[in-house]
Amino acid sequence: MSHEEHRSEPSGSSMMDEVRIRVPKPNLPDEIKFNAPLPILIPVAALAAIAAIAFLFSRVLLAVPREAAILIAIVMAANILGGFAFAALRPNLSRSQRIELAMVIAYPLLIGIVIAQLGFGAPAEEAAAEAAGGSSVGGDAVLVADNVTFDTDSIELAAGKPQTIGLDNQDSAPHNLAIYKNAEAGASQQGALFQGEDVAPGSSTEYEVDPLDPGKLYFQCDIHPSMKGNVVVTGGGSGGSAKNSPAKGGGG
Ligand SMILES: [Cu+2]
Structure with missing residues (x-):
């Protein structure tokens, strides 16, 4: 009897009522x-x-x-x-x-x-970048250094007159530019025809190079000799002896 009273309906239904208490659903x-x-x-x-x-x-x-x-x-x-x-x-x-x-x-x-x-805009942007030489640096030749490489392995200079070479160092390492007669001279770094100052990471310079004779020369970064290429020096007249010949005077 007591058992049955324990499970009596009133207590059960009151629990159900508790559960059923809800906010009425608004329509x-x-x-x-x-x-x-x-x-x-x-x-x-x-x-x-x-x-x-x-x-x-x-x-x-x-x-x-x-x-x-x-x-x-x-x-x-x-x-x-x-x-x-x-x-x-x-x-x-x-x-x-x-x-x-x-x-x-x-x-x-x-x-x-x-x-x-x-891509109508692309050609204009490219042209603008090209006009700047791919970088903000000018010169008769421009080298861009990045990832311990130069952007080109061949530069052209005019013979017989001072030339400027821009070096835009976009790398995180310093670089320089040196010109030698050939790769062997570059390897020993002896008899440089031109040897530029180091350019700090993220900066640039315009080297002034004294007149060179026509021919094929060699350039490298002295700090990283794997950064190298050819310098093609052209023009400047036949033999490049014009500046040495006595133009005045004449034959006496
Ligand atoms: Cu270097």
Whole structure:
């Protein structure tokens, strides 16, 4: 009897009642069911959306030529302003009309993406880089050092007149440039025709090289002799003896 009383219905049903205590489901549209996390969700989602749009828009603007980027940004801003003003003045726009409006607003962006994809901007950028000689350093010849290598294994100089050689050291190690008659002279670093100062990592210089005779010479970095190549010295007249010949005087 006591056993049965222990499992009596009142205690069981009271437990059930406890479980059943729930907030009555509000009969509301789906969106409003999320109303507890909304104060957090809305700002977070908005921030994420803003970040994504800003990032993607910057990708587009950076991928197109500068003039196009300015134009796209201005037209885009005007479109957003005009588009939302239009939408505000006409609250009865249908869903499809709203989508259409969004597409019209985004049109400059789409054009920008197309321009970026077709790479109209690339030739201009390349030309600009080429005009700078691939680096900011000038000279009759330019060497760029990076990853313990020069960007070329052959430079050309004009014979018989002072020449400048730019060395742009984009590497994390110091480099220099020295010119020798040949590889053997370079290996022993004897009888350098020109020996430049070391150039610190991340800096550049323009070496001034005294006039050389025409022919094929050898250049290297004295610190890293594996950084090497040929110097082709051309021109300067036949034999390069012009500067030594007594042009005045004449035969007496
Ligand atoms: Cu070096």
